[in-house]
Amino acid sequence: MYWKCQKEAGSNELLNQITEQIPNPVLVSNEAGWVIGANGAVMRLTGWSFQELTTGRMTVFRHNSPIDDWYNLGGDEGHGLEVCLEKQDGMRLKLPIESVFTYRPPGQAVVAILREFSPQQEEYVQNLLTKYIIRAQEDERKRVSRELHDELGQNIYSVLVGLQVLEKAMPEAVQIQNLQQMVARSLAMLKNIAVELRPSTLDDLGLAAAIRSFLKHFEQTYGIEGQLTVSGEQHRYEPEIETALYRICQEAMLNVAKYAKVTEVQVFLQNYPDQLNLIVEDQGVGFDVGQLEIQGTGLGLYGMKERAQLVGGKVEIVSQVNLGTRVQATIPLTEKGGIWHAH
Structure with a gap:
């Protein structure tokens, strides 16, 4: 366990031994929210040295809302809380607090044991999110494809039929024939777009x-x-x-x-x-x-x-x-x- 104050390190030998046995990241903060202690898992997770960690405050959230006065929380009250950490590469992490308790070295402080996803869990969550995004894309493609075919496609086809009727009434009008060809090409393009978005035959x-x-x-x-x-x-x-x-x-x-x-x-x-x-x-x-x-x-x-x-x-x-x-x-x-x- 790393401590900002050597006096605190000496007076918390038992806590040092316990936290270094825990694979979870453990952070200790004072009443003002400044980091005063952390175990090696925190440095491994964030990439920061302990000296760099102590230059920032712990930001604690409950339901995405920051909590200012949280050092009195303890035990089960830690559930639903998250700590926001910034890694050395700039990526921001929100880690759930597994448990939190207060203790009293020289100066009141609070210990937060965080729950970290394993690489396998992170990969699983990432795959789940990617799968959800792709499924949402496919659902939207399906919706747009059907609307193009059923709504816009039918409207364009109706225009084409109307032009055919008009051509019979005015066979000498060359412009009507040109319009028919343009509308027919537009209808074919629309059908191609609808198929490329999501072919109905697949479903x-x-x-x-x-x-x-x-x-x-x-x-x-x-x-x-x-x-x-x-x-x-x-x-x-x-x-x-x-x-x-x-x-x-x-x-x-x-x-x-x-x-x-x-x-x-x-x-x-x-x-x-x-x-x-x-x-x-x-x-x-x-x-x-x-x-x-x-x-x-x-x-x-x-x-x-x-x-x-x-x-x-x-x-x-x-x-x-x-x-x-x-x-x-x-x-x-x-x-x-x-x-x-x-x-």
Whole structure:
């Protein structure tokens, strides 16, 4: 235990022994809120030296509201409180107080034992938040896509029908024909945008049907033929799995269009009892995978890997210059075809 005043250190030998045995961060503050003691876990967590820690005050919150007079709290009253700490890298942490008690060295003070997330817990929470954000994005994409198709799409189609009726009444009006073409193109663009945002086939018919529909649209857009081969017994999987693999397929195909210089691409969807594989393979120009990661260009690699990891899977890329590229996403499954969680 580190103390600002050597006199306090000598008079609290038992507290020193206890706090250094505790893996949790422990902070000691005086009535004014200044840090006067801390164990090694605090320095490890924040990156600060003890001398640097004592230049700041402890900010204690309850329900996001700062508490000024908190040194009289004790025991169970510590629950619901948080201490705000700033790490050396500038990141701000709010750590829950597990317990708090007062004691009386020379000058009244309070001891706060904090609860720190383990790296595994932090990773779990981060993944949970990322998964929530992606799910919220997909829900919003779905909502906007349906509104574009059902509302705006129907309105534009009604305008197109009205122009067709008007053309029959005024066949000599060239401007009406031009307007018809413009409206028809706008309607087609709107449908494409709606599909790219969130294809209804993914929700209604499943992953294989959605990929087939996407490949057809991809060929019309980029002139690259996509062949889908499905093996194994097909199932409907959890929405998170189907969405993740569909977005990975989209990203991989977009890379093919941008960089591969090919006229066709092969897509494989392999259904196994314990895992689901998606493979996008081309015979294009390829690239040096190691150099790609060094340069950090990514080609959407980070996004693909993150989506796969959120459903317990992984993405591997194999490529050689002039020998093509293979992107494989592998998702382990439970017996019921759900997400497999490692324990």
